Amino acid sequence: MLTVTRLAGEQDLTTTTSAFARKTSHTFHVDLLECLEDSILSASSRRFSLKKFDIIVATGFKQVHLTPLAASGSFRLLQLDLTYPDPLNQYLVANNALIHDLMNDKSGKYAYIVFKNLDDQLCFNYLNALEVLSRRQADEYDNFQIQRLAGLLFTELLHRHREKISKSSSNFPRKNVRHANRDAQSGAIMTYLAAKSGRVSLKEAAAYFGYQANYFSRLCRKLFAMDFVHLRRNIRINLAREQLRLTNKTLEEIASELGYQDLSSFSKAFSEASGLTPGRFRKKYGLTEQPPGQN
Structure with missing residues (x-):
């Protein structure tokens, strides 16, 4: 059919x-x-x-x-x-x-x-x-x-x-990744971290997939060529970019949703990864009306 x-x-x-x-x-x-x-x-x-x-x-x-x-x-x-x-x-x-x-x-x-x-x-x-x-x-x-x-x-x-595959946007439902292929493993991990908005520890992520923390850390290095902390940061920044482009949430709201302690730490992390402050990124690429004071 x-x-x-x-x-x-x-x-x-x-x-x-x-x-x-x-x-x-x-x-x-x-x-x-x-x-x-x-x-x-x-x-x-x-x-x-x-x-x-x-x-x-x-x-x-x-x-x-x-x-x-x-x-x-x-x-x-x-x-x-x-x-x-x-x-x-x-x-x-x-x-x-x-x-x-x-x-x-x-x-x-x-x-x-x-x-x-x-x-x-x-x-x-x-x-x-x-x-x-x-x-x-x-x-x-x-x-x-x-x-x-x-x-x-x-x-x-x-x-x-x-x-071609956008693993940060795709939805891989698999939780049991132990015997999955490399692409399904990395996709499932990124789906889980994105669903949690990056607000999850190495120990919590490892437990979700049924691994010890040390082994899961090595698996992340193998799959993504980076450690868990940098993987989580990259996912947070990608989520922040989408929020800045597609929503009119304030910078404080976005920082809080992504688990940053304050706006300053969020702005610093975003600027280091993107080369622009969150406000300037939104002004250049945003598709929605900009909230007051978000420069």
Whole structure:
């Protein structure tokens, strides 16, 4: 099954049927959302920006609000049942463990991966072809093409995927990362730290994933080439950038939410990482009305 829907303007997006309820031993349901204009996505407590041609691959969407930054902004939603051999072979997704893990996740949570830096438009053109096929009364030839095009689309998304996947925006539901691949491990850790707004200790994070603190610290160095303290700081700064760009919260509110003791320590950390004070960053890149006195 394949459906392609064009959405215009602000949208509330919910996939009401769990992907896992529809999964059989040889099929997997996936939703792909493509931004056709720069937009803002809000889901639960998370809020982040999307650029034109960014793609979200999801097992489903739940209480997602989309806001295009242009009046004529639009999106393309593709819903597809993939047929695949059991076990998975290399043809469908070039044997990439990240999508395999997404397909086989048993947590029952909604998971999504955000792909950026797709400016060459190859994925856009694959989606154009799939949209054309979705309008036809599919026969066995069309179904064959749909499955192969979907495989090529995933293969392109995963080509040099570390340059394309936004781990700070994606939602990896996996808690048991002990036997996961490296990308799923790092994604799950970043998802957890972002959900906590960086307000978590090494000991608390290690316990959440079932590790001793020393081992978890070594794992962070292996996955991110930095220690836990610097990883947590980077996530805080990235969250601060999104807050400054997309909200009109005061600097004091942002500093408090991200666990800084006071505005001075937040401003110092942000300036060292960004080269601009929070106020100047907001003035240069902010998309909302600036609160009084935030210079």
